[in-house]
Amino acid sequence: MEIAQIKSFNDKMDSFIDQLLPELEEIYKDIHRNPELSMQEFRTAKIAADYLTKYQFEVSTGIGITGVVGLMKNGDGPTVMLRADMDALPVAEATGLPYASTKVARDEEGTEVGVSHVCGHDLHVAWLMGAARLFSEHKDQWKGTLMIVFQPGEEVSRGAQSMIDDGMMDRFPKPDIILGQHVMVGEAGTVMYRSGAILSAGNSLKVKIFGRGAHGSQPQTSIDPVIMAAAATMRLQTIVSREIAPIENAVLTIGALQAGTKENIIPDDATIKLNIRTFDDGVRDHILSAVKRICCAECSASNAPRDPEFTDIDSYPVTENDAAATAKLAEAFNVRFGDKSFETKPASASEDFSIFGRNWKVPYVFWFVGGTDPKIYLEAKKNNKINTIPSNHSPKFAPVIHPTLKTGLAAMMTAAVAWLK
Numbered sequence: 001m002e003i004a005q006i007k008s009f010n011d012k013m014d015s016f017i018d019q020l021l022p023e024l025e026e027i028y029k030d031i032h033r034n035p036e037l038s039m040q041e042f043r044t045a046k047i048a049a050d051y052l053t054k055y056q057f058e059v060s061t062g063i064g065i066t067g068v069v070g071l072m073k074n075g076d077g078p079t080v081m082l083r084a085d086m087d088a089l090p091v092a093e094a095t096g097l098p099y100a101s102t103k104v105a106r107d108e109e110g111t112e113v114g115v116s117h118v119c120g121h122d123l124h125v126a127w128l129m130g131a132a133r134l135f136s137e138h139k140d141q142w143k144g145t146l147m148i149v150f151q152p153g154e155e156v157s158r159g160a161q162s163m164i165d166d167g168m169m170d171r172f173p174k175p176d177i178i179l180g181q182h183v184m185v186g187e188a189g190t191v192m193y194r195s196g197a198i199l200s201a202g203n204s205l206k207v208k209i210f211g212r213g214a215h216g217s218q219p220q221t222s223i224d225p226v227i228m229a230a231a232a233t234m235r236l237q238t239i240v241s242r243e244i245a246p247i248e249n250a251v252l253t254i255g256a257l258q259a260g261t262k263e264n265i266i267p268d269d270a271t272i273k274l275n276i277r278t279f280d281d282g283v284r285d286h287i288l289s290a291v292k293r294i295c296c297a298e299c300s301a302s303n304a305p306r307d308p309e310f311t312d313i314d315s316y317p318v319t320e321n322d323a324a325a326t327a328k329l330a331e332a333f334n335v336r337f338g339d340k341s342f343e344t345k346p347a348s349a350s351e352d353f354s355i356f357g358r359n360w361k362v363p364y365v366f367w368f369v370g371g372t373d374p375k376i377y378l379e380a381k382k383n384n385k386i387n388t389i390p391s392n393h394s395p396k397f398a399p400v401i402h403p404t405l406k407t408g409l410a411a412m413m414t415a416a417v418a419w420l421k
Contacts, residue, residue: 003335009141009417010336010410013134017409020130024405028126029099035088035115035122037105038153039162041066044086044125048150051129055136057148060171064162069172070148072136077144077421081175082412083353084128085154088117094395118397120183120371125150127181127408134413143421147175149356157202157314160355169360177325178364179415180353181408185391186370187377189403191333191411192344193367195326199319200249200277201284202350207232207272207295208309211302216264223304226259229270232298233257236274239290244283251277251348252287277348279318316350322363329365332418336410344368349392365415369408371399 027047036044045066052059057070066086092114093101101116132148153159186192209232211225233254240250252274259270274291278284295308333341347368357364370377372389380386390396 003331006332006414006417007335010414012141013138013410013413016134016138017130017406017413020134020409021402021405024126024130024409025401027129028122028401028405031122031125032117033099033101033103035101035103035117036086037090037107037115038087038156039065039158040105041086041152045150045152048086048125048129052132052148055133057132057136063168064152064159064164064166066152067159067163067166067168068150069168070132071172072146072148074139074145075143075421077142078176078419079145079147079173080416080419081147081149081178081356082128082131082416083149083151083178083180083356084124085121085151085159086125087121087153087155087159088115089119089155089393090114091116091118091393091395093118095398097398116395118395119155119392120397120399121154123183123371123399123404123408124181126405127412130409131412131416135416142417144419145173146416146420147172154352157316157352160352164355164359174360175362177419178357178360178362179329179412180364180366181369181411181415182351182366183371183399183404183408184347184368185372185377185386185389186368187374188370188372188400189374189407190340190342190370191337191367191407192342192370193321193326193330193333193365194344194346195321195323197279197318197320197346198344198366199346199351200279200348201281201318202314202316203276203284203288204313204315205274205276205291206311206313207274207291208311209270209272209295209299210304210306210308211266211268211270212305213268214266216266219266222266223302224266225268225270225304226266228298228302228304229257229259229272232295233272235294235298236291239287239294243286243290248283249279249346249348250283250287273313277350279346281318316352317354317358319351319354319366321365325363325365328418329367329415332414333411336414367411367415369404369411371404373400
Protein backbone atom coordinates (compact mmCIF):
# COMPACT_ATOMS: atom_id res chain seq x y z
CA MET A 1 0.00 0.00 0.00
CA GLU A 2 1.30 3.47 -0.86
CA ILE A 3 2.12 5.92 1.92
CA ALA A 4 -0.73 8.23 0.94
CA GLN A 5 -3.14 5.31 1.17
CA ILE A 6 -1.74 4.33 4.58
CA LYS A 7 -2.25 7.88 5.82
CA SER A 8 -5.82 7.85 4.53
CA PHE A 9 -6.43 4.49 6.20
CA ASN A 10 -5.05 5.74 9.51
CA ASP A 11 -7.19 8.88 9.39
CA LYS A 12 -10.32 6.79 8.78
CA MET A 13 -9.49 4.25 11.48
CA ASP A 14 -8.60 6.74 14.22
CA SER A 15 -12.16 7.46 15.30
CA PHE A 16 -13.11 3.78 15.13
CA ILE A 17 -10.14 2.89 17.34
CA ASP A 18 -11.23 5.50 19.89
CA GLN A 19 -14.75 4.05 19.92
CA LEU A 20 -13.39 0.53 20.50
CA LEU A 21 -11.04 1.40 23.38
CA PRO A 22 -13.61 1.09 26.24
CA GLU A 23 -14.47 -2.45 25.15
CA LEU A 24 -10.82 -3.42 24.77
CA GLU A 25 -10.00 -1.96 28.18
CA GLU A 26 -12.55 -4.25 29.80
CA ILE A 27 -11.22 -7.25 27.86
CA TYR A 28 -7.67 -6.36 28.94
CA LYS A 29 -8.62 -6.02 32.61
CA ASP A 30 -10.51 -9.31 32.54
CA ILE A 31 -7.56 -11.19 31.07
CA HIS A 32 -5.22 -9.43 33.49
CA ARG A 33 -7.34 -10.60 36.44
CA ASN A 34 -7.46 -14.14 35.10
CA PRO A 35 -3.96 -15.07 33.93
CA GLU A 36 -3.06 -18.61 32.87
CA LEU A 37 0.31 -20.34 32.88
CA SER A 38 2.10 -21.46 29.73
CA MET A 39 0.32 -24.20 27.76
CA GLN A 40 -2.69 -23.84 30.12
CA GLU A 41 -4.34 -20.83 28.41
CA PHE A 42 -7.74 -22.47 27.87
CA ARG A 43 -9.89 -19.58 29.10
CA THR A 44 -7.91 -16.94 27.25
CA ALA A 45 -7.94 -19.00 24.06
CA LYS A 46 -11.74 -19.39 24.26
CA ILE A 47 -12.20 -15.64 24.73
CA ALA A 48 -10.06 -14.98 21.64
CA ALA A 49 -11.70 -17.72 19.55
CA ASP A 50 -15.24 -16.61 20.43
CA TYR A 51 -14.35 -13.03 19.53
CA LEU A 52 -12.94 -14.05 16.15
CA THR A 53 -16.04 -16.15 15.45
CA LYS A 54 -18.27 -13.20 16.31
CA TYR A 55 -16.49 -11.13 13.67
CA GLN A 56 -16.74 -13.71 10.88
CA PHE A 57 -13.26 -15.25 10.92
CA GLU A 58 -12.75 -18.90 10.03
CA VAL A 59 -11.55 -20.11 13.42
CA SER A 60 -9.41 -23.13 14.30
CA THR A 61 -8.70 -23.95 17.96
CA GLY A 62 -6.56 -26.34 19.98
CA ILE A 63 -3.52 -25.94 17.74
CA GLY A 64 -0.46 -26.92 19.74
CA ILE A 65 -2.78 -27.44 22.76
CA THR A 66 -4.36 -23.97 23.10
CA GLY A 67 -3.33 -22.07 19.97
CA VAL A 68 -6.00 -20.20 17.98
CA VAL A 69 -5.89 -19.23 14.30
CA GLY A 70 -8.44 -17.01 12.59
CA LEU A 71 -8.53 -16.57 8.81
CA MET A 72 -10.27 -13.85 6.85
CA LYS A 73 -10.01 -13.89 3.05
CA ASN A 74 -10.95 -10.60 1.45
CA GLY A 75 -10.11 -10.74 -2.24
CA ASP A 76 -6.76 -11.00 -3.97
CA GLY A 77 -3.69 -9.78 -2.14
CA PRO A 78 -0.91 -10.78 0.26
CA THR A 79 -1.38 -13.02 3.28
CA VAL A 80 -0.46 -11.15 6.46
CA MET A 81 -0.02 -13.00 9.75
CA LEU A 82 -0.48 -11.08 13.03
CA ARG A 83 0.58 -12.86 16.21
CA ALA A 84 0.00 -12.35 19.94
CA ASP A 85 1.14 -14.57 22.82
CA MET A 86 -1.33 -15.45 25.59
CA ASP A 87 0.52 -16.99 28.56
CA ALA A 88 1.25 -15.48 31.96
CA LEU A 89 4.11 -15.96 34.42
CA PRO A 90 4.47 -17.87 37.70
CA VAL A 91 4.91 -14.58 39.58
CA ALA A 92 2.72 -13.16 42.35
CA GLU A 93 1.67 -9.69 41.24
CA ALA A 94 2.64 -6.72 43.43
CA THR A 95 1.40 -3.79 41.32
CA GLY A 96 -1.40 -2.73 43.65
CA LEU A 97 -3.69 -2.19 40.66
CA PRO A 98 -7.45 -2.45 41.30
CA TYR A 99 -7.58 -5.18 38.63
CA ALA A 100 -4.45 -7.00 39.84
CA SER A 101 -4.29 -10.78 39.66
CA THR A 102 -4.70 -12.77 42.85
CA LYS A 103 -4.71 -16.11 41.02
CA VAL A 104 -2.69 -19.13 42.05
CA ALA A 105 -2.14 -22.28 40.01
CA ARG A 106 0.02 -25.37 39.89
CA ASP A 107 2.95 -25.34 37.51
CA GLU A 108 4.13 -28.34 35.52
CA GLU A 109 6.08 -29.63 38.53
CA GLY A 110 2.97 -29.48 40.73
CA THR A 111 4.14 -26.48 42.76
CA GLU A 112 1.51 -23.91 43.71
CA VAL A 113 2.54 -20.49 42.39
CA GLY A 114 1.10 -17.03 42.04
CA VAL A 115 0.19 -16.19 38.44
CA SER A 116 0.21 -12.80 36.73
CA HIS A 117 0.53 -11.02 33.40
CA VAL A 118 3.63 -9.06 34.42
CA CYS A 119 5.12 -9.51 30.96
CA GLY A 120 2.27 -7.81 29.10
CA HIS A 121 0.77 -10.63 27.08
CA ASP A 122 -2.70 -9.57 28.22
CA LEU A 123 -2.17 -6.33 26.29
CA HIS A 124 -0.96 -8.30 23.28
CA VAL A 125 -4.19 -10.32 23.25
CA ALA A 126 -6.36 -7.21 23.57
CA TRP A 127 -4.46 -5.45 20.76
CA LEU A 128 -4.89 -8.36 18.38
CA MET A 129 -8.57 -8.81 19.20
CA GLY A 130 -9.13 -5.12 18.48
CA ALA A 131 -7.26 -5.31 15.17
CA ALA A 132 -9.27 -8.38 14.15
CA ARG A 133 -12.57 -6.62 14.80
CA LEU A 134 -11.65 -3.42 12.98
CA PHE A 135 -10.32 -5.23 9.91
CA SER A 136 -13.50 -7.32 9.85
CA GLU A 137 -15.77 -4.30 10.13
CA HIS A 138 -13.90 -2.30 7.47
CA LYS A 139 -13.22 -4.79 4.71
CA ASP A 140 -13.68 -2.04 2.13
CA GLN A 141 -10.33 -0.60 3.28
CA TRP A 142 -8.09 -3.60 2.40
CA LYS A 143 -7.63 -6.65 0.19
CA GLY A 144 -5.80 -9.88 0.90
CA THR A 145 -5.86 -12.58 3.56
CA LEU A 146 -5.52 -11.85 7.26
CA MET A 147 -4.25 -14.60 9.56
CA ILE A 148 -4.76 -13.88 13.26
CA VAL A 149 -2.67 -16.11 15.57
CA PHE A 150 -3.04 -16.36 19.35
CA GLN A 151 -0.04 -18.37 20.51
CA PRO A 152 0.44 -20.33 23.75
CA GLY A 153 3.58 -20.99 25.74
CA GLU A 154 5.93 -18.18 24.75
CA GLU A 155 7.36 -17.99 28.25
CA VAL A 156 8.57 -21.60 28.06
CA SER A 157 9.69 -21.43 24.42
CA ARG A 158 7.28 -24.17 23.37
CA GLY A 159 4.21 -22.43 22.01
CA ALA A 160 5.29 -21.46 18.50
CA GLN A 161 6.98 -24.79 17.89
CA SER A 162 3.99 -26.70 19.26
CA MET A 163 1.74 -24.97 16.73
CA ILE A 164 4.17 -25.74 13.91
CA ASP A 165 4.41 -29.37 15.05
CA ASP A 166 0.61 -29.59 15.07
CA GLY A 167 0.49 -29.08 11.30
CA MET A 168 0.06 -25.31 11.18
CA MET A 169 2.08 -25.00 7.96
CA ASP A 170 -0.09 -27.60 6.21
CA ARG A 171 -3.42 -26.33 7.51
CA PHE A 172 -3.09 -22.62 6.76
CA PRO A 173 -1.84 -20.47 3.87
CA LYS A 174 1.81 -19.46 3.82
CA PRO A 175 2.13 -15.83 4.95
CA ASP A 176 3.93 -13.23 2.86
CA ILE A 177 4.90 -11.41 6.07
CA ILE A 178 4.66 -12.21 9.80
CA LEU A 179 4.23 -9.34 12.25
CA GLY A 180 4.37 -9.12 16.05
CA GLN A 181 4.92 -6.62 18.85
CA HIS A 182 5.68 -6.47 22.58
CA VAL A 183 4.99 -3.91 25.29
CA MET A 184 8.23 -2.85 26.98
CA VAL A 185 9.58 -0.18 29.30
CA GLY A 186 9.51 2.99 27.21
CA GLU A 187 7.49 6.15 26.88
CA ALA A 188 3.84 5.21 26.36
CA GLY A 189 2.70 6.37 22.94
CA THR A 190 5.95 5.38 21.21
CA VAL A 191 6.83 2.50 18.89
CA MET A 192 10.38 1.23 18.47
CA TYR A 193 11.73 -0.88 15.61
CA ARG A 194 15.06 -2.19 14.37
CA SER A 195 16.39 -3.98 11.29
CA GLY A 196 18.37 -7.15 12.00
CA ALA A 197 18.73 -8.60 15.49
CA ILE A 198 16.26 -6.96 17.86
CA LEU A 199 16.02 -9.72 20.50
CA SER A 200 18.71 -12.10 21.68
CA ALA A 201 18.86 -15.85 21.55
CA GLY A 202 18.17 -17.40 24.95
CA ASN A 203 19.38 -20.75 26.28
CA SER A 204 18.61 -22.08 29.74
CA LEU A 205 20.32 -25.13 31.25
CA LYS A 206 20.13 -27.21 34.39
CA VAL A 207 23.43 -28.71 35.56
CA LYS A 208 23.26 -31.46 38.18
CA ILE A 209 26.55 -32.07 40.00
CA PHE A 210 27.13 -35.36 41.79
CA GLY A 211 29.18 -35.87 44.94
CA ARG A 212 29.14 -38.14 47.97
CA GLY A 213 27.11 -37.18 51.00
CA ALA A 214 28.36 -37.32 54.58
CA HIS A 215 27.93 -35.91 58.07
CA GLY A 216 29.01 -32.29 58.37
CA SER A 217 31.45 -33.24 61.13
CA GLN A 218 33.28 -35.67 58.83
CA PRO A 219 33.90 -33.81 55.54
CA GLN A 220 36.86 -36.07 54.76
CA THR A 221 34.41 -38.88 53.97
CA SER A 222 32.50 -36.76 51.44
CA ILE A 223 32.94 -35.41 47.97
CA ASP A 224 31.20 -32.08 48.50
CA PRO A 225 28.90 -31.06 45.60
CA VAL A 226 28.27 -27.66 47.22
CA ILE A 227 31.94 -26.76 46.84
CA MET A 228 31.93 -27.96 43.23
CA ALA A 229 28.77 -25.97 42.43
CA ALA A 230 30.11 -22.84 44.12
CA ALA A 231 33.47 -23.08 42.33
CA ALA A 232 31.75 -23.70 39.00
CA THR A 233 29.42 -20.74 39.58
CA MET A 234 32.35 -18.38 40.09
CA ARG A 235 34.32 -19.77 37.16
CA LEU A 236 31.32 -19.62 34.80
CA GLN A 237 31.29 -15.84 35.25
CA THR A 238 34.67 -15.66 33.50
CA ILE A 239 33.33 -17.01 30.20
CA VAL A 240 31.87 -13.69 29.04
CA SER A 241 34.61 -11.55 30.60
CA ARG A 242 37.58 -13.63 29.40
CA GLU A 243 36.46 -15.79 26.47
CA ILE A 244 34.09 -13.51 24.52
CA ALA A 245 35.38 -10.50 22.59
CA PRO A 246 34.38 -7.14 24.12
CA ILE A 247 32.63 -6.10 20.90
CA GLU A 248 30.24 -9.07 21.19
CA ASN A 249 27.11 -8.98 23.34
CA ALA A 250 26.54 -11.85 25.76
CA VAL A 251 25.11 -12.44 29.22
CA LEU A 252 25.44 -15.51 31.46
CA THR A 253 23.35 -15.56 34.63
CA ILE A 254 23.20 -18.18 37.38
CA GLY A 255 19.58 -17.94 38.49
CA ALA A 256 19.53 -20.84 40.95
CA LEU A 257 22.00 -22.85 43.02
CA GLN A 258 20.24 -25.57 45.00
CA ALA A 259 21.75 -28.15 47.36
CA GLY A 260 20.99 -29.93 50.60
CA THR A 261 18.30 -29.68 53.25
CA LYS A 262 20.16 -29.34 56.58
CA GLU A 263 23.18 -27.44 57.84
CA ASN A 264 25.07 -30.46 59.18
CA ILE A 265 24.56 -32.79 56.22
CA ILE A 266 26.77 -32.67 53.13
CA PRO A 267 24.37 -33.63 50.29
CA ASP A 268 24.87 -36.10 47.49
CA ASP A 269 24.25 -33.57 44.72
CA ALA A 270 23.75 -29.91 43.81
CA THR A 271 21.94 -28.20 40.94
CA ILE A 272 22.84 -25.05 39.03
CA LYS A 273 20.31 -23.37 36.73
CA LEU A 274 21.72 -20.83 34.30
CA ASN A 275 20.60 -18.63 31.45
CA ILE A 276 22.59 -17.41 28.44
CA ARG A 277 21.72 -14.53 26.09
CA THR A 278 23.58 -13.97 22.81
CA PHE A 279 23.11 -12.31 19.42
CA ASP A 280 25.43 -14.54 17.41
CA ASP A 281 25.17 -18.30 16.90
CA GLY A 282 28.95 -18.73 17.10
CA VAL A 283 29.11 -16.90 20.43
CA ARG A 284 26.21 -18.97 21.75
CA ASP A 285 27.87 -22.24 20.74
CA HIS A 286 31.16 -21.19 22.36
CA ILE A 287 29.46 -20.31 25.65
CA LEU A 288 27.47 -23.55 25.76
CA SER A 289 30.65 -25.53 25.13
CA ALA A 290 32.53 -23.55 27.80
CA VAL A 291 29.80 -24.18 30.36
CA LYS A 292 30.15 -27.93 29.90
CA ARG A 293 33.96 -27.76 29.89
CA ILE A 294 34.12 -25.79 33.15
CA CYS A 295 31.52 -27.83 35.01
CA CYS A 296 33.14 -31.11 33.97
CA ALA A 297 36.60 -29.80 34.92
CA GLU A 298 35.49 -28.68 38.38
CA CYS A 299 33.92 -32.08 39.02
CA SER A 300 37.02 -33.86 37.78
CA ALA A 301 39.23 -31.70 40.02
CA SER A 302 37.14 -32.74 43.03
CA ASN A 303 37.21 -36.44 42.10
CA ALA A 304 33.43 -36.53 41.60
CA PRO A 305 31.98 -40.02 41.11
CA ARG A 306 30.58 -39.07 37.70
CA ASP A 307 30.37 -36.23 35.19
CA PRO A 308 27.65 -33.62 35.68
CA GLU A 309 24.29 -34.06 33.99
CA PHE A 310 23.21 -31.30 31.57
CA THR A 311 19.52 -30.72 30.76
CA ASP A 312 18.12 -28.11 28.38
CA ILE A 313 15.33 -26.10 30.00
CA ASP A 314 14.45 -23.91 27.01
CA SER A 315 15.98 -22.42 23.88
CA TYR A 316 15.02 -19.30 21.93
CA PRO A 317 16.53 -18.29 18.57
CA VAL A 318 17.66 -14.74 17.77
CA THR A 319 14.79 -12.54 16.58
CA GLU A 320 16.32 -11.04 13.44
CA ASN A 321 14.06 -8.67 11.51
CA ASP A 322 14.13 -8.72 7.72
CA ALA A 323 15.82 -5.52 6.45
CA ALA A 324 13.47 -4.72 3.55
CA ALA A 325 10.34 -5.50 5.57
CA THR A 326 11.58 -3.38 8.51
CA ALA A 327 12.19 -0.43 6.18
CA LYS A 328 8.64 -0.75 4.89
CA LEU A 329 7.26 -0.95 8.42
CA ALA A 330 9.35 2.02 9.57
CA GLU A 331 8.03 4.17 6.74
CA ALA A 332 4.44 3.32 7.67
CA PHE A 333 5.09 3.93 11.37
CA ASN A 334 6.74 7.27 10.71
CA VAL A 335 3.64 8.37 8.79
CA ARG A 336 1.35 7.20 11.61
CA PHE A 337 3.35 8.21 14.70
CA GLY A 338 5.81 10.91 13.57
CA ASP A 339 8.61 11.46 16.08
CA LYS A 340 7.02 8.89 18.42
CA SER A 341 8.32 6.24 16.01
CA PHE A 342 12.07 5.59 16.06
CA GLU A 343 14.85 3.02 15.78
CA THR A 344 15.89 1.28 18.98
CA LYS A 345 18.81 -0.77 20.24
CA PRO A 346 18.59 -4.57 20.51
CA ALA A 347 17.16 -5.95 23.74
CA SER A 348 18.63 -8.94 25.55
CA ALA A 349 15.18 -10.45 26.09
CA SER A 350 14.19 -13.46 23.98
CA GLU A 351 11.10 -14.59 22.05
CA ASP A 352 9.95 -17.65 20.12
CA PHE A 353 8.07 -15.45 17.60
CA SER A 354 10.73 -15.96 14.91
CA ILE A 355 10.09 -19.73 14.84
CA PHE A 356 7.09 -19.07 12.59
CA GLY A 357 9.15 -17.13 10.05
CA ARG A 358 12.10 -19.54 10.26
CA ASN A 359 9.90 -22.55 9.53
CA TRP A 360 7.84 -20.92 6.80
CA LYS A 361 10.98 -19.22 5.45
CA VAL A 362 9.26 -15.87 5.08
CA PRO A 363 10.25 -12.40 6.33
CA TYR A 364 9.09 -11.24 9.74
CA VAL A 365 9.24 -8.03 11.77
CA PHE A 366 8.96 -7.66 15.54
CA TRP A 367 8.86 -4.29 17.32
CA PHE A 368 8.28 -2.71 20.73
CA VAL A 369 5.49 -0.52 22.10
CA GLY A 370 6.30 1.72 25.06
CA GLY A 371 4.11 1.18 28.11
CA THR A 372 5.55 3.48 30.81
CA ASP A 373 3.73 6.57 32.01
CA PRO A 374 5.38 9.37 29.95
CA LYS A 375 5.98 11.60 33.00
CA ILE A 376 7.65 8.76 34.91
CA TYR A 377 9.71 7.65 31.92
CA LEU A 378 10.94 11.12 30.92
CA GLU A 379 11.82 11.99 34.53
CA ALA A 380 13.75 8.72 34.90
CA LYS A 381 15.53 9.35 31.61
CA LYS A 382 16.46 12.86 32.66
CA ASN A 383 18.00 11.52 35.89
CA ASN A 384 19.60 8.47 34.26
CA LYS A 385 17.36 6.13 36.28
CA ILE A 386 15.49 4.20 33.59
CA ASN A 387 16.78 0.97 35.13
CA THR A 388 14.76 1.74 38.27
CA ILE A 389 11.45 1.45 36.39
CA PRO A 390 9.90 -2.00 37.01
CA SER A 391 10.45 -3.95 33.79
CA ASN A 392 8.83 -6.99 32.22
CA HIS A 393 8.74 -9.98 34.62
CA SER A 394 9.02 -7.71 37.67
CA PRO A 395 6.10 -8.29 40.12
CA LYS A 396 5.51 -4.53 39.80
CA PHE A 397 5.48 -4.30 35.99
CA ALA A 398 2.35 -2.32 35.14
CA PRO A 399 1.94 -0.65 31.73
CA VAL A 400 -0.38 2.34 31.73
CA ILE A 401 -3.57 1.51 29.86
CA HIS A 402 -3.75 4.86 28.06
CA PRO A 403 -2.27 5.65 25.61
CA THR A 404 -0.62 2.19 25.46
CA LEU A 405 -3.81 0.39 24.44
CA LYS A 406 -4.46 2.74 21.52
CA THR A 407 -0.83 2.89 20.40
CA GLY A 408 -0.45 -0.88 20.24
CA LEU A 409 -3.72 -1.31 18.34
CA ALA A 410 -2.83 1.47 15.89
CA ALA A 411 0.67 0.03 15.40
CA MET A 412 -0.65 -3.44 14.62
CA MET A 413 -3.17 -2.13 12.09
CA THR A 414 -0.68 0.28 10.49
CA ALA A 415 1.85 -2.52 10.11
CA ALA A 416 -0.65 -4.94 8.58
CA VAL A 417 -2.08 -2.44 6.12
CA ALA A 418 1.41 -1.64 4.82
CA TRP A 419 1.18 -5.07 3.11
CA LEU A 420 -2.55 -5.55 2.57
CA LYS A 421 -3.79 -4.03 -0.68
